[in-house]
Amino acid sequence: MKLLRYELKKILGMKYLWAALVLLVAASSAYFYYLWLGPDSYMKNSSREMTEITDDFFRRCREEPETVEPIREKYDEYTREAERVSQEIREGMTEEELIGFRVTEEMLAERGVTYEDSLGYTLSDGTPVRDGELFLYYDEISGQWKGMLRHLDNVIDVTEGAMIRYESVGATDLPVYGYESHFNSVYTSLREELGRLDPGFGYESGWTATFYYLELPVFMFAFLLLAAGVIFLNERSVGLLPVIRTTRGGRMKTAAAKLGALLTVSVCAAILFSAAQLLTTYLTVGLSDPSVSVHVTRWECPYPLSVGEYFLAVTAGRCVAAAAFSCAVALVSVVSFSHVATYAFGVLFIGANVYMSSMEVGSSSGLPNLVDLAGHTLIEHYSEVLVFGRYESTLAVTLALALGIIAVSGAALVLFGGQRSFIPSPRRLSALAAEVRVRVFGAADRLREKLSARLPHKRHTSLFRWELYRMLPVGTVLLLIILYGASVFTSVSRYGEPLSERWSEYEDYVKENFIGPVDEEKSEEILALRDEKTYLSSSEGIEYMMGEFGSGNITLDEYSEFLNSIDGLRDEALALETLADRVEYLDGLREQNGTVGWAMPDAMLTRVLDRGVNWFLLFAVIVLFSRTYAQDYAKKSSEGEFYSILRTTRHGRRRLFRVRYGAVAAAAFALALLFECTDLFIGVAHTDYISKVLGAPASSLPTFGAVRGLSVGGLLAVEALLRTLPYVLLALICASASFALRRVSTALFAVAAVTLLPYAIAYMGQPLFRYADVIPMFSGGELLVRSAEFGTFGATYGFALLFAACYAALAVAAALLVRRKIGE
């Protein structure tokens, strides 16, 4: 136990793990909020207050029906009367009058039909909650519950029928028979259990959102990868192991303690992620009574659970998945004794599980994987998987696999966790390679040395190159490659996604016919053409042409040609309909400020110009440059290197400062250029007409309607500038933060917080923070649009210039501060 406590203490002492945990829990909760609770989600109209009220109403219906039933009777009487009166009102109206007509409460009150809310619920701002709304909820959920019971009856009937048919053809030994009989027994017992509940249903809110959130496991596994990857490796050079490891028992005890600590951390992390998700839900939309049956919303859950129990079951599965993942990663770290191999395995393992999780075919099958176990998929509905020619419950198989991973990895970790790896470390491998090289090419090398000794050569590597080399160790390069790959993949996916039929027709049509300025004359021509094509492609148009043919005004060939071109006409009409919307917008633009806008195929172009911030690049810059000075602090003075000698004099420190900031700026610029150019290249490759529209006013695109005085080409250039230079400034700020805060994790956390917090708060609906949000600057066009919206100092780009200047000043000031401190 002492060893376990020691190991736990060691893990708890790793501050960067804490930082990672806080960041990932926050990111997971924020993403959860964005997907399911935020202003754009399906629960956008829910509130905690309303959840509490509705929950209380359902509780009253269940526990104190005598307080609700008389009100319900009164309300039912009112609705019957209201329906009768509404019918009377409608009877006296013509069909034209009935279009869009609605009977209001005032109309009913005039005829003496009134209802006063009696349930007594009001919101905190004094707004009364209508009885009708609550009764509607009740009826809806009651209907859903009955629907669920009917669905289960149907499932049972289907399986029984299938079993009888398989029996009739002698197929009882086949996998399909087992499959049907398992389904039958599971849902029969569930149906009996649910049938005993009275009334069974209740109000459910909030919990469903937590069940839907399937991305949580990825955040959790990312943290566990960081934690499990170091627990066994970190013992190489520090701690008690060198002493304890002198005996076999000691080695095993140490490894067992590490395993215990690993499992504890995994389970705690799983619980923490779940708790954070629950807390986010509670603070935003609230949580209803946890004892309500989960079958109100999860019809096919094979277990008779309440929503609270369902959540606990999901969390338990998450704990098992977390433990299995951690054990597998730790085992790889012990076998390979390499951080790179461990993290590469972890990323691949997460990717493989996510992929298997997405390969669900139908609602009853899939491949066992840890992501499903850490989510709720396996208990959402009963499913089976074919193993050795037999169908078995996917939940049981996945649990068995996870527990198997824990048992096998755990045993292997205890047996070998305290030993050195049998796979040579990279350092040993390079030593081995050098030895082979000397033996094989020794003679040639000696000859080359002799020749080179006669030639003048550099005495030392340039400081600039040395700084760049320091900046990019193998792990960082690997991370950059992964981020670059992800960025390219995202770009290819975004631009490769086909346009909808409407926009595709529009793009093709405009590309061939209408690229150019739209003045009044052109506008009228387009609108007239739209009317003509729309008419001709309609049934009236076809009848008209038929009449023309009948009366001999057109020949049979012309009529046949018309009929053959009907599909083309419809496509043209669709495209012209969209173009007409654009023309109306351009007319407005012309009337407003005299700008003659262009008609152009703008769907894909807008996608290129409005491509948002490149999060991978942002992440790469923050991670890469937050360690600029922190590395110096981390090194011991005894690990003297060239720059350590330079730092002993003021002049040397200043020289080092100049070179280092130069290297940071150059590297950041190169990195931004690489990421952005690739993205732009992929985008432009999908817009083959771009050379024709470079001179068009940028405000021709509705998204950039507020941007004045810039052409599309100019906008592209400004965007390129804005999407590259801010990263240089950000890199300088990161370098300064690393000097001031001395630790990588602290600097990284601080810069990430300053960069992302205003964005997050502004996103959650605090408009004031939009003035401090730097993210639009990294996405180029968005800053210009925002600037035009604000109209600071009466100038379109006043805010953008001011903002960029402030950010530049901040970066320069931070750098100067560092220079001054260094010179002291």
Added chain:
Amino acid sequence: MKRIISSALACACIFVCLSVSGCSKRTDFGDAVYSNRSYTENAAYYITTSDIYCAYFSEPGKLYHACINPLCLSHHYPECEAAPGTAVTTAMLVVKPEERVLPLIYTEGLRIPYELDEYGNREKPLPDSERRRGIITEFDTETGKSRVVAITDVVAARRMIMYHGVIYMSSIEDVAAVDVETGACTYLGEDRLFNLIGIWDGRIYLMDSIGAVYSTEPDFSDMREVYDCGVGVNAFEGNAVVDSGMLYFARNVTDAVEETYLYMKKADVYAVDLREESPSEREVAKDVLVWEPDGEDLYYTVYSYREYEKVNVGGVDVIPKSFDGGTVYMYSADTGKSEVCCSDIGASLTQIRDAVDGKILCSVWNYRDLDPDVDGNFNDGVCLLDAATGELSVISHLQYIKQYMGEQ
């Protein structure tokens, strides 16, 4: 010790992966030729554009989805695993070797315009050049699992024939041979249009667009002309078939039935015995409506329109009518003569789906026993006619079209 444990773990992982993915066992298809087969001894199978249905002979009148999943709500692609991953399914082949209790079902059709993984999930839209491709899927009714066998250049095949685990099929694009285990595709690759008309004695029989019949080896080598049926015999419309050494083909095809929705045509059918050294054609019958070989013999009906006395069905007066007089003939290749096989069966055959061992799987137009409950006498579903007894049993109804009942 460490190496032993690591090796054992690796072996266990590989074994589990192989077992789970079902790669360990190959189906033995034997030497039998499975030609356009759509039923087994227990049940008939039926496809629409996106569903596979099953009708058990023990439960006449009932139709089930072939999908085994009771939680599957739509049974439509892509949610339903039994439905093939195609935009439009055109052909089906039911294969049940002796070792199996329930059959394998192969379907062919136009590939959906999305990339599929091996489980049939949509991944991303295909480029335009890849969109018009055919897809062959396999649905194992014993396990309820399906897989994509191959993506081919042959789209919308009418006839699929399996021989030695290879599916042969043709369309206006080409003739293809697809190995169902490996998914390997071989194409005939001729400039001219060829259609697959049958497999016999280890050779593939094809017909070109001007009525000449050729035979080739299964790998499309050694192509030889076997017989010339002459211009006007359109194999693409299903007007030529080779089965058990007999070539049957139809000439002089004309419209037969006024009800255009039935798409029924009549033609003169001829037989050629390919087993003879100098094959020659013999007329089987004139004005043949529907026909299908059963081994070397042929079942067919002859156009003979007749109206019966008016009856009241479900409150509506209907004039029952038949197109073939309810008579089914059988042509014997041995004697070279036709004889009445069943008469006055109570319905006209509008389509013969398959005929094996005296059992004719067909669609019918009833003129007797009109059923008021099903609002009609046209059954585009599955009926089974026993050629020996003349007993017609309705296996399943798919469509009931009231507006075509006659007088309203």
